[in-house]
Amino acid sequence: MKKGDLPKFPMPPVTVSRPRRQGQGDYSCALPLQIVRDVNNVLKAQQAGKLAPMQIGEILIKRLPDADFLDRAEVAKPGFINLYLSPAWLARQAHAISQDAAGYHRMDLGRGKKVQVEFVSANPTGPLHFGGARNAAIGDVLARLLENSGYQVQREYYINDRGAQMDTFAMTLWRRYQQLFGMDVEIPADGYPGAYMIEYAKKIKAEHGDSLLALPEDEIRPRFRELGLKLVLAELADDLAMMNVVFDNWFSEQSLYNDGTFARVYARLREQDDLYEKDGAVWFRASKYIGGDRDEVFVRSNGEPGYFASDMAYHYHKFIVRGFDWVINVWAVDHQNQAKRLPGALKAFGIEPERLTIVLYDLVTLKRGGKEVKISKRSGEIITMREVLEEVGADAARYFLLSHSNEARIDFDIDLAVAQSSENPVYYIQYAHARSASILRKAAGASLAPSAEHLDLLTCPEELALLRKMLQLPEVVVNAVEHLAPHHLPHYALDLAKTYTNFYGHCRVIVPEQKDLTEARLMLVQAAKATLAYALGLMGMSAPEVM
């Protein structure tokens, strides 16, 4: 800026935003409004009069540097500076995007940082219900977003293979097994009544026959726990694969006790005087690290470490043993208290709380024909993830689960979802992709190929709108990563598909008499197809060539 245009004043950070409405530029900057007061205060002190925001804007845009992407800048009503992208520059982006869409849209936010996303981690005592599918969708898409933003990502499933619920699970399975041989026994009162337990028992029978009936009393529980766990984990992996979710690592809680991690953690906390005895239990001085006056039970009076102890040891393992720079846990809101306390508690190991981010999402209320289905273990009635995926498909289920913000509760009516699955917006998006593929196929058949020779012919409003929309994807990704909020993706993808379809409706691509224009538009179609595929890929959805 030329000295003397404006007096010296405190300069705020300059930000631009995307105006919501057309006619306000591609980007808009409110700087004149933000600085007008400070500028005038200085001018007043100098007895040099006053400037209106509009005048300041005029002064500022005269000093904008030349840039090939910038067409023009203008000052608008109260005092905004509206910036317009150059159409020629926009058109050239079609080539850059179709060359390497992933590279074009990728932002290196992570710089190789090692991050773990731990998600689902449902108790391994039965099939995943549809609420767990939300966790799977959020966690998996967060992982995809981070992978595509320069992070080194590991997906982990934490197996709670320790504790009372596993014992109950084992004993229920044992009774179901016995029942298969006509024995008149009942499952434990607090057991798992679901029919799936009978299926597990049948599988055990198929493999082992009646040989397990003769197990010594003290071997029944560990043996059935082991057999059941194996079956459940295999089933979980299958179910998750149906939803296009694959874990890099399945981490056993029990292993923390087998490999000495818990013992080391215990010794360290003891040494730091962070543990004390009270009421027959061992307590952790949480208040020392988190504040407040509440401590946490570490080892229960029955000698069993509590969940807080396991979580401490588990995160010690993540950060100290495995060396992750950043860990993200995807938890349902019913763990909100633990989510608030655990990061602070890690200070006991010298781990900065900021390195653990817990993404909380609200529950999915399941309904069938308008009536709520209680997922109580007692009733044994659940809507499984598999059931839903078989009915509506993984892509539609993902779209539905992802399109709500994490904090919003979802009402899911399976009957409604099945009835409406064909009008799921995900098909609209995929259709736009398949249509692009079709055009490119047809063009190839007529010996027409995308070319960057005459991209300057892309001047229609619909063409430029499509280019602008594609340019927005990196911003959407950055926003989604910054807020760990995957729901921005489905909304953007629908928007992109809409913009594409609008272009398709207005601009005929293949016009043999106009070879130059056709080749330019084919380039645009190719870029749009790649961008749609990239967006769908970030959401873990398929991008079909034909529909």
Add this chain to the structure above:
RNA sequence: GCCCCCGUAGCUCAGUGGCAGAGCAUCGGACUUCUAAUCCGUUGGUCGCAGGUUCGAGUCCUGCCGGGGGUGCCA
């Protein structure tokens, strides 16, 4: 009691301090299509209520109201 989340169009929900949006539903148009799973248009909102901060608040702050969750030697 204290803490957290939600409250935006008929329905389901977006909205990073800058003139209230999308999908579905409604209503009216367009079909011998480069894939009609389409397009164009229409209807529809005192953004739960009341204050405050700000040039500007759906967005930030405070207090209410309504719904949900948390506050275990369960995880």
